[in-house]
Structure formats: C-alpha cells, structure tokens
Amino acid sequence: MTTHHEVMILGTGPAGYTAAIYTARANLHPFVLEGHEPGGQLTLTTEVENFPGFADGIDGPVLMENMRKQAERMGATFQFGKAVEVDLSKRPFTVKVDDGSSHTADALILATGASAKMLNIPGEQDMIGRGVSTCATCDGRFFANKEIIVVGGGDSAMEEATYLTRHASKVTIVHRRNELRASKIMQERARNNPKIAWVLNVTPIEVVSENGKMKGLKVQDNESGQERLIEADGVFVAIGHQPNTDFLQNQLEVNDIGYIVTRGNTSLTSVEGVFACGDVMDPHYRQAITAAGSGCKAAMDAEKFLEGSAFHDWSIDLQEAPKM
Incomplete structure (x- = not known):
C-alpha cells in the first residue's frame, strides 16, 4: 500500500524540523521520515550554547525534541525509518522505506544531513x-x-x-x-x-x-x-564529512563529493519539486542555525511550488543563477 502526501520531508535535525514547522503552518500536512537517528547530529551534543534564544544554553537532544514537538503541534506527522530508494523521474515522487512501506509526494524536501567520518576505534x-x-x-x-x-x-x-x-x-x-x-x-x-x-x-x-x-x-x-x-x-x-545522498542513486545533481547542488540562494535542486536544506547541501557552515534557516527556505520554496508559481515568475532566473 502506498500513502500519498502533499509534502514529504526526508530527515530531521534543525533543517528537517524547521521545514516541517513551516510547511505545517502552511497547511501542507508534511510527512516526515525521521531516519535512524531522529534529531541528527545535535542529539550527540551535550550542550548547545550558540543557538539564539537560549541564554543559558540548551542540551542538544532537548532542543531537537522541542523542535519535533513544535512541528507535531502544528500538524506534521512522523515515521521512524530510512529512505532506501526514491523515484524522482515523475511526479508524484515515490519514496520506499526500509520497513517496506511506500510513499508518494507532490513535493519532496531533502534534509538527510551529512555524517562526520569517524575513526571507528575502541572507546570513540x-x-x-x-x-x-x-x-x-x-x-x-x-x-x-x-x-x-x-x-x-x-x-x-x-x-x-x-x-x-x-x-x-x-x-x-x-x-x-x-x-x-x-x-x-x-x-x-x-x-x-x-x-x-x-x-x-x-x-x-x-x-x-x-x-x-x-x-x-x-x-x-x-x-x-x-x-x-x-x-x-x-x-x-576532523577527517571529513560524508553527505547522506547514496539513496538518490544519481537522480539529482550533486557536487564531486556528494553534496546536493542547489540553485542560487534557494533550496531548488536539479529536479523540479525537489528541495534540499541543511548539511546535505552545505559543506561549509554546518551549524544548527544555518541548517534551520535553510529548512525555512526549503519550506517556503515548496509552498510556492505547490501553489503553482512557475520558476520564471520567481526572483531569480534558474538558468543563470550561480550554483551553490
């Protein structure tokens, strides 16, 4: 059985949760596939001191849980699981999950992040x-x-x-x-x-x-x-990061190390209706606040897309805009 959604978000963390909050507030009923590590890398951080609004700092897992609850209160729904296969060749897009379920979506927001490469030694x-x-x-x-x-x-x-x-x-x-x-x-x-x-x-x-x-x-x-x-x-x-893009199977433009390429100052990807945010498209900043900001952009871009705003009506020309 396949379940259809207006907006499907792959991944959580600051980018995915923010995208969920904004799309939920726009009554787009986002469905969020959380991955195997809900909350992303911040769940491994004991204290976050540089996220605005928390004068005394906040535990990373607590911040992520608060974001999730906020998105849920707005109307987002969540499912634990990891995308193992996607079909971006036609709309609605199809996403297959490792639990055997299948989903389709009119718009897809990718917030799957990047994983720090580890030493994989005892005690780490x-x-x-x-x-x-x-x-x-x-x-x-x-x-x-x-x-x-x-x-x-x-x-x-x-x-x-x-x-x-x-x-x-x-x-x-x-x-x-x-x-x-x-x-x-x-x-x-x-x-x-x-x-x-x-x-x-x-x-x-x-x-x-x-x-x-x-x-x-x-x-x-x-x-x-x-x-x-x-x-x-x-x-x-500090031996590098690996963007979590293997499941895309070359259906989307990525750079030479696997990060999703977006157009200009937007979240638009090489496939119309697919948007990217957070560390999966940002090899430079990798901060919670920049990820959250890009999640906001992805949600607003997806909302405009679903409203029927044609690309040539937007504020940039996608054919001429620099690739980020």
Whole structure:
C-alpha cells in the first residue's frame, strides 16, 4: 500500500524540523521520515550554547525534541525509518522505506544531513559528547585552558586546530602520515601557531577514558610499532564529512563529493519539486542555525511550488543563477 502526501520531508535535525514547522503552518500536512537517528547530529551534543534564544544554553537532544514537538503541534506527522530508494523521474515522487512501506509526494524536501567520518576505534563511540567531538565551533568553549587533540591532516583539521587554540592551552595535531593533505597556506598558519604541537606518522588505535573521564588517545607509531598514550582532555575528529545522498542513486545533481547542488540562494535542486536544506547541501557552515534557516527556505520554496508559481515568475532566473 502506498500513502500519498502533499509534502514529504526526508530527515530531521534543525533543517528537517524547521521545514516541517513551516510547511505545517502552511497547511501542507508534511510527512516526515525521521531516519535512524531522529534529531541528527545535535542529539550527540551535550550542550548547545550558540543557538539564539537560549541564554543559558540548551542540551542538544532537548532542543531537537522541542523542535519535533513544535512541528507535531502544528500538524506534521512522523515515521521512524530510512529512505532506501526514491523515484524522482515523475511526479508524484515515490519514496520506499526500509520497513517496506511506500510513499508518494507532490513535493519532496531533502534534509538527510551529512555524517562526520569517524575513526571507528575502541572507546570513540562511548565518549562522543563527553570528550570526543567533530565540531570545534560547537564544542571548543568547553575545553577552555585544556589540552586537546585534533585528528586529521586536511584543511578542515588545520582550521579546527587553529580555531581551538582560542580556547585550549595546547592543541596536538595527530595524523597517520608524515605529509599533510592540507593546503600550504593552512599548514603554515597551523605551524606558526605556538599553541599547536604535532604527532605525525602514527595511527590512532583507542580513545582512552577512565570512569567516564577522557584520558587521551592511544596511538601506534607506523615505523616502530610502539604504542603510547597522548594525554588530553578532548579529541576532535576532523577527517571529513560524508553527505547522506547514496539513496538518490544519481537522480539529482550533486557536487564531486556528494553534496546536493542547489540553485542560487534557494533550496531548488536539479529536479523540479525537489528541495534540499541543511548539511546535505552545505559543506561549509554546518551549524544548527544555518541548517534551520535553510529548512525555512526549503519550506517556503515548496509552498510556492505547490501553489503553482512557475520558476520564471520567481526572483531569480534558474538558468543563470550561480550554483551553490
């Protein structure tokens, strides 16, 4: 049996929940497929200090639950599950879910996010949100005057490490090779920072904690095989993100690393009636507030589309607008 919806939203987090709030307020009766991690990456964050409106901060899971309740109160409906197949070749679009259910929608909003690449070593998952992080901007303040580790060798790792020196007393960059992948200018900036130390040509093998408190990162020297513990109060994993777009099966335009391409300053994608918001189309900012803002845009774009507003009536020419 297939269920039809005016608007279907794939994914939650700040982008998906905001899109649900706005489309529900527009009486579009959005149906939200939550994924296997409802609430997205913020559910792994113990405290959010930089989301406007919460002077004393708010727990990430609490913020996401409040957004969900707000969307539900407005009229959005939710289903736990993950999209495994979509057909974007014709409207209404078809979405198949891993529980065997099938849905169609006149408009589809993609808010499936991007997943931080992890080290996948013992102790890592146990300490996420309690010493292990993937976002310096989000969690750097919690490590004021402490010693922390950044794992990675690309531009993102250099940027994260440099940012973290604003808060930490010492930042140690750990990388599995002697050479870094980061651009020369980013390397020079990091190497010239007196707060940054370097441990290269080692492989991280375990996040070490004791009684729930971070102790550091155990590494193995790639030449000698010798193991040692680098003591630290926190470990930031900066080895990249992977946009959750595999289920699209090349039916939508994405960039060379898989992020959905949107048109100009809108949420419009390469398929008419399909909109994208949040980290699945934003490899640059990756913040809760920017994701929420893009979810608002996707909802308003979908509303205009369903009202019958033709693309050439909009404020931009999609043929000439730059691709973001």
